[in-house]
Amino acid sequence: MSRRGNRSVTENFDVPTTEELETGSWAVTLTPRLAQFAAVARYEHVTRAAHSLGMPQSTLSRAMARLEDDLGVALFARHGRTVSLTAAGRAFHASVERALAEVDRAAESVRADADPATGKVAFGFLHTMGSETVPELIRAFRADHPRVRFQLIQNYGEAMLERLRHGDLDLCLTSPVPDAPDLVARRLDEQKLRLVVPDDHPLAVRKRIRLAEAAAEQFVTLEPGYGLRRITDALCAEAGFAPKIAFEGEDPETLRGLVAAGLGVGLLPPPAVPRPGVVELTVTAPRAVREIGVAWLGGHPDTPPVAAFKRFLLSRRGQLLLHR
Structure with a gap:
């Protein structure tokens, strides 16, 4: 059985206004009483349900009467101290149990995510x-x-x-x-950025370069909006030129492949694994880091x-x- 049965439930007796009910606030109006309704439906006995919820039997009885008044339909048939669900009550109960189960799953999920050891x-x-x-x-x-x-x-x-x-x-x-x-x-x-050039490029014989020396080159860069693109544009501006853009992409390793194919040069972070077909030059000025x-x-x-x-x-x- 769900731990809902061990919770202490406080009843709110504020009567919903006609405006509240007409503006789709059923969830706000009914939610405090759903677990109570589910307990009565489960036990088919108001006193036992009230005991499981830790609340007075009279409070629970009034809550169920108020719930039926709010919905405008009888949910229970009374038989002395016991109750049974009407057809409307059975339909409502099935949906209520699904809703409460979903709330339980959501609560357990957020509790699990916050667990210090396994979150x-x-x-x-x-x-x-x-x-x-x-x-x-x-x-x-x-x-x-x-x-x-x-x-x-x-x-x-x-x-x-x-x-x-x-x-x-x-x-x-x-x-x-x-x-x-x-x-x-x-x-x-x-992280240092390097000027990446094709291995057959005239600059490939160099180890170091001032970025201004690449002003005439075609650049491959990330698309606008990427942080590395903003850094590239800013460094080129500091070096005194606006880069001529040949290709824009979304992935630095794709750009490195374009450089290897001879389609331009790029200002890129070092790769995890060296890429054949390119030479990576240290930029001495301006200071090229991200x-x-x-x-x-x-x-x-x-x-x-x-x-x-x-x-x-x-x-x-x-x-x-x-x-x-």
């Missing part, structure tokens, strides 16, 4: 961190929290920040580090597993595995 963390991160950085972080965290579960979501920075605001994410690793009044963000590390930070929604309390993972991330400042 869940919804964690977002950039695509470039999915192959090694995030797996290594989670491996290290789970050394002390082996049963914490993760919902992992890869996306670009702005999309993850919106999901933070909508409550879909607890934390996210992103770049640039956001500066917004509704978010809290902490810088964790930085800051990596963790962000969360301000003013929202953390569940224990989220708080533990947040502390862990903040303890790793300057120690992220970023393929420098």
Whole structure:
């Protein structure tokens, strides 16, 4: 039997107004009495149902009478101290049990997600961190929290920040580090960006380059709205030029493939695994890095597993595995 039967239930005797009932507020009006109705239907005895609910029998009887008045239909046939469901009562009872079961499932789900030992963390991160950085972080965290579960979501920075605001994410690793009044963000590390050129390009014999020397090149970049695209545009502007865009994409490794095919050059973070067909040059000026930070929604309390993972991330400042 559900634990609903052991709960103490307080009855609200405010009579719903005609306006409330006509504006679709049945859920608000009826919800406090649904568990009481289900108990009476289950026991077919008001006194036993009241005992299971921890409330006076007279209070429960009045509540059921009020429920029938609100609905305008008889739910019970009275037989002395016992009751039985009418046809309308049986139909209503089936729906009420499904609704209460769904409430129980929802409550158990949120309680399970908040459990300190086995709860869940919804964690977002950039695509470039999915192959090694995030797996290594989670491996290290789970050394002390082996049963914490993760919902992992890869996306670009702005999309993850919106999901933070909508409550879909607890934390996210992103770049640039956001500066917004509704978010809290902490810088964790930085990652060098390199000018990636085809291995048969005239610049491929170089190891270092000033970004201004690539002003005449065709660039492959991420689409507008991506953090790395904003960084690329800003660095090129600092170097004194606006990049000529040949291709725009959504994934840095796809862009690296376009570079290998001779379709342009790109300002990209280092890959997890070296890519054949390209040469990666250190940019000496301007200083070409992207800051990596963790962000969360301000003013929202953390569940224990989220708080533990947040502390862990903040303890790793300057120690992220970023393929420098």
